Amino acid sequence: MVDQRTVDQAERLKKLRHDVWQANLDLERHKLVTFTWGNVSAIDRESGLVVIKPSGVAYEDLSAENMVVVDLEGNIVEGDLNPSSDTATHLVLYRTYAKIGGVVHTHSPQATAWAQAGKAIPALGTTHADYFYGSIPCTRALSNKEIATDYELNTGLVIVETIGDNDPIAIPGILVKEHAPFCWGKDAHQAVHNAVVTEVVAGMALQTLQINPAVEYINQALLDKHYLRKHGANAYYGQSAKNKG
Amino acid sequence: MVDQRTVDQAERLKKLRHDVWQANLDLERHKLVTFTWGNVSAIDRESGLVVIKPSGVAYEDLSAENMVVVDLEGNIVEGDLNPSSDTATHLVLYRTYAKIGGVVHTHSPQATAWAQAGKAIPALGTTHADYFYGSIPCTRALSNKEIATDYELNTGLVIVETIGDNDPIAIPGILVKEHAPFCWGKDAHQAVHNAVVTEVVAGMALQTLQINPAVEYINQALLDKHYLRKHGANAYYGQSAKNKG
Amino acid sequence: MVDQRTVDQAERLKKLRHDVWQANLDLERHKLVTFTWGNVSAIDRESGLVVIKPSGVAYEDLSAENMVVVDLEGNIVEGDLNPSSDTATHLVLYRTYAKIGGVVHTHSPQATAWAQAGKAIPALGTTHADYFYGSIPCTRALSNKEIATDYELNTGLVIVETIGDNDPIAIPGILVKEHAPFCWGKDAHQAVHNAVVTEVVAGMALQTLQINPAVEYINQALLDKHYLRKHGANAYYGQSAKNKG
Amino acid sequence: MVDQRTVDQAERLKKLRHDVWQANLDLERHKLVTFTWGNVSAIDRESGLVVIKPSGVAYEDLSAENMVVVDLEGNIVEGDLNPSSDTATHLVLYRTYAKIGGVVHTHSPQATAWAQAGKAIPALGTTHADYFYGSIPCTRALSNKEIATDYELNTGLVIVETIGDNDPIAIPGILVKEHAPFCWGKDAHQAVHNAVVTEVVAGMALQTLQINPAVEYINQALLDKHYLRKHGANAYYGQSAKNKG
Numbered sequence: 018m019v020d021q022r023t024v025d026q027a028e029r030l031k032k033l034r035h036d037v038w039q040a041n042l043d044l045e046r047h048k049l050v051t052f053t054w055g056n057v058s059a060i061d062r063e064s065g066l067v068v069i070k071p072s073g074v075a076y077e078d079l080s081a082e083n084m085v086v087v088d089l090e091g092n093i094v095e096g097d098l099n100p101s102s103d104t105a106t107h108l109v110l111y112r113t114y115a116k117i118g119g120v121v122h123t124h125s126p127q128a129t130a131w132a133q134a135g136k137a138i139p140a141l142g143t144t145h146a147d148y149f150y151g152s153i154p155c156t157r158a159l160s161n162k163e164i165a166t167d168y169e170l171n172t173g174l175v176i177v178e179t180i181g182d183n184d185p186i187a188i189p190g191i192l193v194k195e196h197a198p199f200c201w202g203k204d205a206h207q208a209v210h211n212a213v214v215t216e217v218v219a220g221m222a223l224q225t226l227q228i229n230p231a232v233e234y235i236n237q238a239l240l241d242k243h244y245l246r247k248h249g250a251n252a253y254y255g256q257s258a259k260n261k262g
Numbered sequence: 263m264v265d266q267r268t269v270d271q272a273e274r275l276k277k278l279r280h281d282v283w284q285a286n287l288d289l290e291r292h293k294l295v296t297f298t299w300g301n302v303s304a305i306d307r308e309s310g311l312v313v314i315k316p317s318g319v320a321y322e323d324l325s326a327e328n329m330v331v332v333d334l335e336g337n338i339v340e341g342d343l344n345p346s347s348d349t350a351t352h353l354v355l356y357r358t359y360a361k362i363g364g365v366v367h368t369h370s371p372q373a374t375a376w377a378q379a380g381k382a383i384p385a386l387g388t389t390h391a392d393y394f395y396g397s398i399p400c401t402r403a404l405s406n407k408e409i410a411t412d413y414e415l416n417t418g419l420v421i422v423e424t425i426g427d428n429d430p431i432a433i434p435g436i437l438v439k440e441h442a443p444f445c446w447g448k449d450a451h452q453a454v455h456n457a458v459v460t461e462v463v464a465g466m467a468l469q470t471l472q473i474n475p476a477v478e479y480i481n482q483a484l485l486d487k488h489y490l491r492k493h494g495a496n497a498y499y500g501q502s503a504k505n506k507g
Numbered sequence: 508m509v510d511q512r513t514v515d516q517a518e519r520l521k522k523l524r525h526d527v528w529q530a531n532l533d534l535e536r537h538k539l540v541t542f543t544w545g546n547v548s549a550i551d552r553e554s555g556l557v558v559i560k561p562s563g564v565a566y567e568d569l570s571a572e573n574m575v576v577v578d579l580e581g582n583i584v585e586g587d588l589n590p591s592s593d594t595a596t597h598l599v600l601y602r603t604y605a606k607i608g609g610v611v612h613t614h615s616p617q618a619t620a621w622a623q624a625g626k627a628i629p630a631l632g633t634t635h636a637d638y639f640y641g642s643i644p645c646t647r648a649l650s651n652k653e654i655a656t657d658y659e660l661n662t663g664l665v666i667v668e669t670i671g672d673n674d675p676i677a678i679p680g681i682l683v684k685e686h687a688p689f690c691w692g693k694d695a696h697q698a699v700h701n702a703v704v705t706e707v708v709a710g711m712a713l714q715t716l717q718i719n720p721a722v723e724y725i726n727q728a729l730l731d732k733h734y735l736r737k738h739g740a741n742a743y744y745g746q747s748a749k750n751k752g
Numbered sequence: 753m754v755d756q757r758t759v760d761q762a763e764r765l766k767k768l769r770h771d772v773w774q775a776n777l778d779l780e781r782h783k784l785v786t787f788t789w790g791n792v793s794a795i796d797r798e799s800g801l802v803v804i805k806p807s808g809v810a811y812e813d814l815s816a817e818n819m820v821v822v823d824l825e826g827n828i829v830e831g832d833l834n835p836s837s838d839t840a841t842h843l844v845l846y847r848t849y850a851k852i853g854g855v856v857h858t859h860s861p862q863a864t865a866w867a868q869a870g871k872a873i874p875a876l877g878t879t880h881a882d883y884f885y886g887s888i889p890c891t892r893a894l895s896n897k898e899i900a901t902d903y904e905l906n907t908g909l910v911i912v913e914t915i916g917d918n919d920p921i922a923i924p925g926i927l928v929k930e931h932a933p934f935c936w937g938k939d940a941h942q943a944v945h946n947a948v949v950t951e952v953v954a955g956m957a958l959q960t961l962q963i964n965p966a967v968e969y970i971n972q973a974l975l976d977k978h979y980l981r982k983h984g985a986n987a988y989y990g991q992s993a994k995n996k997g
Contacts, residue, residue, distance in 0.1 A: 051948060051949075051952055052945070052948070054879070071991065072989060072990050072991060073989055073990030073991055074991065098991055099988075099990070099991055102981065102988060102989045102990075124878075124879045126952060126955055126956050126959070127959065129877060129879060129956055130956050130959035130960045130962075130963060131963055132877065133876040133877040133956060133957075133960040133967065134960045134961075134963035134964035134967050135964060135967065136963055136964055141378040141440070142374060142377065142378040142440045142441060142442070143369075143440065143441045143442065144299070144369045144374060144442065158971060158974075159971075159974065161971070161973040164971070164973045164974055164976075164977050165973065165977075168977055168981075195876070195877050195878065195970050195971065195974055196877060196878045196974075197877070197878065197879065210297070213296060213297070214296075217296055217371065220371055221371050221374055221375050221378060222378075223959060223962060223963060224371070224372065224375035224468060225375045225378040225379045226379075226963075227375075227468060227472070227962070228375060228376055228379035228381055228468060228471075229379035229380060229381055232378065232379050232380065235440050236403060236404075236406070236409070236440065238406040238409045238410065239403075239404065239409055239440055239441075242409045242410075242413055246347065246413075253344075253347060254317060254318055254347045255317050255318030255344070256316065256317060256318055256319065256343055256344055386623040386685070387619060387622065387623040387685050387686060387687070388614075388685065388686045388687065389544070389614045389619060389687065455542070458541060458542070459541075462541055462616065465616055466616050466619055466620050466623060467623075469616070469617065469620035469713060470620045470623040470624045471624075472620075472713060472717070473620060473621055473624035473626055473713055473716075474624035474625060474626055477623065477624050477625065480685050481648060481649075481651070481654070481685065483651040483654045483655065484648075484649065484654055484685055484686075487654045487655075487658055491592065491658075498589075498592060499562055499563055499592045500562050500563030500589070501561065501562060501563055501564065501588055501589055631868040631930070632864060632867065632868040632930050632931060632932070633859075633930065633931045633932065634789070634859045634864060634932065700787070703786060703787070704786075707786055707861060710861055711861050711864055711865050711868060712868075714861070714862065714865035714958060715865045715868040715869045716869075717865075717958060717962070718865060718866055718869035718871055718958060718961075719869035719870060719871055722868065722869050722870065725930050726893060726894075726896070726899070726930065728896040728899045728900065729893075729894065729899055729930055729931075732899045732900075732903055736837065736903075743834075743837060744807055744808055744837045745807050745808030745834070746806065746807060746808055746809065746833055746834055
């Protein structure tokens with residue numbers, strides 16, 4: 018007799034494979050990646066299974082079928098290929114934050130420059146405030162010991178340490194020092210969206226500082242206004258919200 | 263019996279919907295927008311009706327039919343979708359300046375960097391002078407009170423405050439501080455054209471200052487010459503003017 | 508009875524119209540122009556007739572047929588459209604330098620930034636030295652009087668003043684201060700080629716100075732070597748020269 | 753009677769011509785070249801024959817057939833065209849380093865800016881560390897004598913002088929001062945791959961320094977970790993390595 022839960026899970030995973038495959042291709046469409054320098058994953062919360070890009074495979078060779086399925090401890094559940102070498106980092110985020118449904122890692126050049134510089138991307142305007150409710154933080158450097166053992170796990174842990182008690186969805190991205198950005202969202206699609214925003218605001222922020230090195234952070238009232246008109250309980254941007262004041 | 267004025271108005275609105283739809287697509291063609299970060303509107307002066315992009319809809323999903331028609335007070339006259347969240351800003355410009363026929367808002371990166379820096383884009387060369395008869399100004403920051411209530415309306419009012427007694431067509435664009443550019447023209451097409459110019463001269467101006475931080479503003483006589491050979495009574499650029507001296 | 512010289516001239520002009528049309532399209536292919544901000548011309552030395560882009564016409568509307576033919580004094584010999592508003596500048600160059608067969612004007616952004624900054628593009632490497640036998644100079648500013656009367660003619664004259672006794676083919680381009688680059692070559696195709704090089708080396712030079720503000724000009728021996736291996740009597744780059752030492 | 757060694761060599765050269773042709777086209781696909789400013793070669797170690805791009809030929813006119821075959825002393829063995837003017841530089845690298853199978857030279861703009869500045873590209877992050885086990889060095893300037901005689905040979909010799917006793921595969925690229933980058937790898941494909949990385953990290957490094965002029969080089973432990981997880985004996989990036997710890 019067929020277990021309906023098994024059927025449902027297979028359906029959900031099939032859709033998730035498709036979404037994660039497409040989200041990985043979106044990295045190329047949005048010019049966030051060179052070669053294979055980026056990966057997207059998403060989680061099926063009901064089963065605790067994560068779908069992620071295989072390691073080192075060119076984007077044109079990806080398919081829904083060759084995405085790798087792992088459990089939250091990183092054991093391969095489905096798939097013949099190695100999962101992304103950054104899998105352990107993704108899994109820390111899923112294990113720690115129930116709200117996170119998709120994770121993206123890229124080396125997009127402008128955000129990576131901020132990560133290499135070891136500086137948070139300051140919130141300087143409404144483009145930033147529409148998506149990030151404050152500066153995009155940069156982690157501390159990992160210690161030699163953290164690098165030597167369980168490096169990818171420790172990369173996830175330093176992200177969690179930096180987020181602290183904040184809501185990860187309010188600032189859905191971070192820079193890992195000397196490395197590059199990790200971004201996330203409620204699903205793979207939103208995670209990629211936030212990775213694009215991170216790259217755009219990284220470039221704008223550098224240019225802003227070049228024009229005016231004494232620029233001040235965005236007025237808190239304006240940050241509130243823009244973030245909340247898109248994300249707050251009374252959001253009125255777009256078509257899903259009909260409650261415009 | 264058919265009212266000929268009603269027929270004429272329907273014809274004009276049909277054409278305007280088409281023009282505004284195409285002008286919105288031009289934002290993508292000219293690489294001024296990421297995702298849905300831009301909108302174009304145009305006005306039918308005879309009826310006082312404004313056609314504008316719906317809020318948060320992807321450019322590939324736009325059509326002449328799903329453009330939204332509002333009156334000058336922002337009431338939806340035709341259309342099932344919410345109009346752009348920036349509609350109130352557009353409407354202030356139409357209500358204040360009879361010469362303005364089209365309005366564009368983007369977050370094009372180089373112009374946005376100047377807006378975030380809170381600095382006017384100085385007129386440094388003839389590329390700028392061919393379209394803008396002086397620097398592209400930057401507004402003051404909005405007060406917390408202006409942000410809290412009627413934010414988009416107040417964005418329009420601070421633009422008007424900055425233009426003051428100047429001719430809005432002679433300098434067809436402005437930077438809203440900590441936000442991004444708004445541009446305009448006699449119709450939607452010219453408004454987009456001016457938004458492209460704003461982005462290009464923003465980038466050139468930063469590079470110019472990087473090469474020579476002590477650069478001076480363009481000689482007033484050269485500014486006059488270039489602006490007026492394209493826009494003055496004795497213009498001789500292009501094919502419509504046959505009065506070349 | 509048919510005059511063979513007339514037939515020959517018609518043949519040459521037909522080919523020249525085609526070449527100038529294609530060279531104008533190459534400005535777009537090489538991303539040197541926004542809208543109609545660029546023009547190419549070429550001269551038929553035997554007849555002294557110059558083929559040039561019409562003013563303010565979009566590149567997609569250009570054809571070999573709508574190119575304008577003018578004589579060296581600027582009189583329209585063939586064509587229904589106004590020639591480029593910069594025609595008088597092109598003609599000064601053809602009248603002064605017998606070696607120049609094609610002229611290009613663009614507002615390509617990086618070269619224009621140097622022109623706005625009023626600085627020559629220094630020869631900092633072999634990319635530059637392969638085409639320009641020294642820095643790409645920048646003219647002085649025009650006086651108010653030169654701007655007020657015969658502006659385009661005076662733009663040509665200040666270029667000639669800047670070149671002085673130098674060979675215009677050895678440094679086939681110049682920056683007009685507060686304006687933009689003019690480039691040239693033995694024909695329209697080479698003029699466009701040199702306009703591309705000007706844009707590329709302009710960008711490289713700014714980045715070089717940002718990395719090392721104290722950088723010195725290229726060693727003269729290396730400038731000689733690269734320029735002369737491509738352009739000297741003993742050139743050995745490419746396929747036409749078989750005299751490699 | 754057919755010599756099997758001759759047959760085998762012909763087969764290998766046929767494949768190498770194809771690979772080198774494609775690798776040259778990859779320079780355009782990755783936007784590393786303007787016009788013909790780049791060339792790729794590869795060596796067949798068994799015969800000591802090198803396949804290289806012909807000099808000054810446009811990429812669209814290249815074919816597997818018109819690649820030039822030279823021996824390690826630069827004598828043309830097959831082909832009607834002149835080999836790249838930089839052939840002598842490539843040959844020094846093949847003669848000196850048995851591990852090098854492919855060589856690329858470009859004038860990619862960001863890497864060239866560092867070469868013009870006379871500065872090594874510092875290792876500032878993991879993007880760099882994934883491919884280069886330390887900074888990408890810059891050679892000293894050539895002396896006037898080295899420029900005057902056997903210039904291309906001396907360009908190769910100064911590269912070798914700069915590499916010194918280091919493993920050329922651990923840092924598979926270099927900047928020739930006042931000139932541009934040369935990169936290499938085990939074959940033509942990897943050499944192009946490394947040329948792309950060089951361009952990307954060159955741009956990131958400049959932006960990093962603009963954000964934080966006091967930035968420090970990457971932690972040595974992190975450099976080790978990233979380089980070795982891709983290239984060490986226990987590499988676990990990608991699909992060929994199944995030894996993930």
